[in-house]
Amino acid sequence: MVAEINKSEKITLRDLIKTIIVSGATAGLFLMFFRIATVQGNSMDKTLADGDKLVLSTTLYKTEKPKYKDIVVIKRNDLPVKYIVKRVIAVEGDKVRIKDNRLYINDELVHEDYINEEMHTDDLEINVPEGKAFVMGDNRNYSTDSRSKEVGLVDCRSQIYGKVFLASNNFSKI
Template sequence: MGKYSSLLKDLRKFFLTLIVMICLVISFRAVISPEIVIGDSMENSLHEGDYLISSRLAYKYQKPHYDDIVSFDAEIVAGHDLFIKRVIGLPGDHIQIKDNVLYRNGKAVDEPYIKEPMDTNDFDIKVDKGKIFVMGDNRNHSMDSRDFGTIDFHKEVRAKVLFRLKPLNQDFKYSE
């Protein structure tokens, strides 16, 4: 009887540990989102196949900032599951593109992260409350707010990218 009693205790400990681990993984996934970059719209900052770690709770407790990199659901926009873009405009901002130069509230934006000079149509939009204006760093090969407008950072943004997990040897810049 002692042998079975010991086996039952071990099985009970095993299943309890398994249940606790499953609960931890589910909780972790509710807060942290691993993502993989698909496409070239964020080059030279992010490349296809890069693994990212993102926070699903970032905009529950803070507001977006310029240069944050966010992921959002894009099924309605483009038939894709996920877009990853850089925050260019915040609520209340006036975003313009004139002669291939990006302006935010009348001032040219310094963009050392873009892959190449922009070649695009002139553009003019005011960012509404609760919305953000996003663009890819590879401006000439990016579907972004120039195409589908602003996005709701409370409802549509899935997560804010925190860091690149793989490859670690590349510089990854974002604002806090």
């Protein structure tokens, strides 16, 4: 006895092609606005760990400016690692001062529950100019960031690649 297959149960080549096209279009749209990245290193420890997968919005900063505490991926062709992950600490118009290992923004002491350990660094004072951001890693004692000449202030338009809004291993910390 041969079972008869209903027309609705048949998977046709046309259905397969439609599925592939819809899947491809969906993936293409996703990649127009978002990127996947992987954390390399420990400069963001406590918040992000080496190997964490990140979902970035690559278009958000085309319409708005970075804000204090945003976690961003910065593109730097001049560094050994092309992409670095840091936290925005200050934006244009802000005054950053580090005195006796304490961070002040616009002369107010900043309490940071997200940093890995107490910071040990040189004193610093800088005013953030228009279009720039001051960024730091959450693992302050092991982060190359805006405190160093190597990274310095970050250009918001040309160097910030995207804003992190999801991380694979610790969604609650972002």
